[in-house]
Amino acid sequence: MQNFEFYNPVNIVFGKGQISQLNKLVPAETKIMLAYGGGSIFKNGVYDQVKTALKGFDIVEFGGIEPNPHYETLMKAAEIVKKENLGFILAVGGGSVLDGVKFIAAAACWEGADPWDFLTQRSKYTVNKAIPLGSVLTLPATGSEMNGGSVVTRISTREKLAFMSNAVMPKFSILDPTVVFSLPEKQVANGVVDAFVHVIEQYLTFPVDAPIQDRFAESILVTLVEEGPKVLADRSDYEAAANFMWAATMALNGLIGTGVPQDWATHMIGHELTAFHNIDHARTLAIVLPGIMRVKKENKREKLLQFGERVWKITTGTTEERIDATISRTVEFFESFGIPTKLSAYGIGADFIPVVCDRFTQRGFTGIGERGDLTVAQIGEVLTLQL
Ligand code: NZQ
Numbered sequence: 001m002q003n004f005e006f007y008n009p010v011n012i013v014f015g016k017g018q019i020s021q022l023n024k025l026v027p028a029e030t031k032i033m034l035a036y037g038g039g040s041i042f043k044n045g046v047y048d049q050v051k052t053a054l055k056g057f058d059i060v061e062f063g064g065i066e067p068n069p070h071y072e073t074l075m076k077a078a079e080i081v082k083k084e085n086l087g088f089i090l091a092v093g094g095g096s097v098l099d100g101v102k103f104i105a106a107a108a109c110w111e112g113a114d115p116w117d118f119l120t121q122r123s124k125y126t127v128n129k130a131i132p133l134g135s136v137l138t139l140p141a142t143g144s145e146m147n148g149g150s151v152v153t154r155i156s157t158r159e160k161l162a163f164m165s166n167a168v169m170p171k172f173s174i175l176d177p178t179v180v181f182s183l184p185e186k187q188v189a190n191g192v193v194d195a196f197v198h199v200i201e202q203y204l205t206f207p208v209d210a211p212i213q214d215r216f217a218e219s220i221l222v223t224l225v226e227e228g229p230k231v232l233a234d235r236s237d238y239e240a241a242a243n244f245m246w247a248a249t250m251a252l253n254g255l256i257g258t259g260v261p262q263d264w265a266t267h268m269i270g271h272e273l274t275a276f277h278n279i280d281h282a283r284t285l286a287i288v289l290p291g292i293m294r295v296k297k298e299n300k301r302e303k304l305l306q307f308g309e310r311v312w313k314i315t316t317g318t319t320e321e322r323i324d325a326t327i328s329r330t331v332e333f334f335e336s337f338g339i340p341t342k343l344s345a346y347g348i349g350a351d352f353i354p355v356v357c358d359r360f361t362q363r364g365f366t367g368i369g370e371r372g373d374l375t376v377a378q379i380g381e382v383l384t385l386q387l
């Protein structure tokens with residue numbers, strides 16, 4: 001196992017009816033921002049629950065945070081936070097609202113020229129100050145409710161970039177599984193696939209004798225495989241919703257990534273598909289991951305066999321046959337949720353591949369993946385396999 005430091009102070013408040021706890025979790029002595037997305041919280045009753053719990057609190061509302069939150073929108077919110085001297089931000093929504101709030105919280109305290117710099121120049125700038133924030137999660141998928149990551153899209157330059165900081169970890173996150181009841185089929189499918197790929201990024205690398213991390217990771221994968229279809233079939237199945245929600249949080253709260261190599265190439269390439277073609281985050285991962293598994297088969301050989309055996313129960317055949325079956329089974333899993341795994345499903349052809357490759361080259365790319373050896377040419381190969 002590799003050396004590691006694990007820090008996660010997020011207070012998780014889980015279960016039915018827990019939104020009512022907000023008045024004990026949000027500081028009463030300060031003016032707060034209540035931030036949300038395009039309005040789903042008005043339709044499913046979450047907004048009413050939040051407002052009831054926060055009766056008497058001094059609240060400024062900021063709505064309209066888009067899926068793949070836009071820098072342009074978030075900067076407007078950061079200005080309001082500064083102008084109104086707000087002391088706490090409550091995110092009510094999915095990963096986009098949570099990520100957006102993390103950016104707002106950091107941007108409002110940023111003393112440099114432009115907050116965009118802490119996304120483009122991560123080796124130069126560190127975010128170590130932010131307005132405290134909390135969340136009411138409405139979509140299990142990203143793990144943003146229990147981590148310090150945030151992904152922001154700048155529309156004017158078609159860039160989608162991430163930053164990480166302990167300063168933006170939520171003080172608390174309320175996870176009430178009944179929010180799943182109002183999710184459209186597409187968002188359930190996206191959530192299962194995103195969480196699944198988060199585990200894969202931290203697990204499907206090379207072995208370092210870390211059985212705790214491996215078995216935790218496998219338990220999350222198996223849970224998603226078992227519970228995901230139940231949620232899709234019956235959105236009012238509370239137990240399935242609860243297990244799906246906790247699995248998605250556990251997939252990216254840092255625990256399974258401690259002391260093990262991590263990949264993240266699928267996410268980095270996927271972000272370009274969203275930046276240029278506005279494809280939902282999870283759907284980009286379903287396209288890229290099978291290509292990564294094929295191109296990096298040698299690097300990942302031992303873990304591919306372990307993943308196939310322990311998650312998909314593939315135990316017979318030659319090594320090559322077992323690896324191929326593991327990749328096929330993963331593709332089938334994504335497609336069983338109605339999520340395509342080819343670029344052609346979105347009308348994207350080969351002419352797009354050099355656009356993505358150029359972008360990595362322009363950024364002074366030196367290789368990604370668990371061994372840092374995925375080259376720009378191999379990114380091209382991955383996408384070519386997935387045309
Ligand atoms: O905007 P509203 O009206 O709220 O509607 C949203 C949105 O249209 C809707 N929705 C959310 N909860 C709902 C609901 N509809 C009905 N009932 C509910 N309970 O779902 C739509 C999608 O929401 P969004 O927040 O965009 O989805 P998701 O949670 O999948 O977040 C995706 C974003 O998170 C980033 C992605 O890149 C993407 O920008 N990620 C963040 C990560 C992190 N912070 O650690 C890691 C991930 O890899 C990911 O990159």
Ligand code: ZN
Pocket residue numbers: 142194198267281
């Ligand atoms: Zn993701």
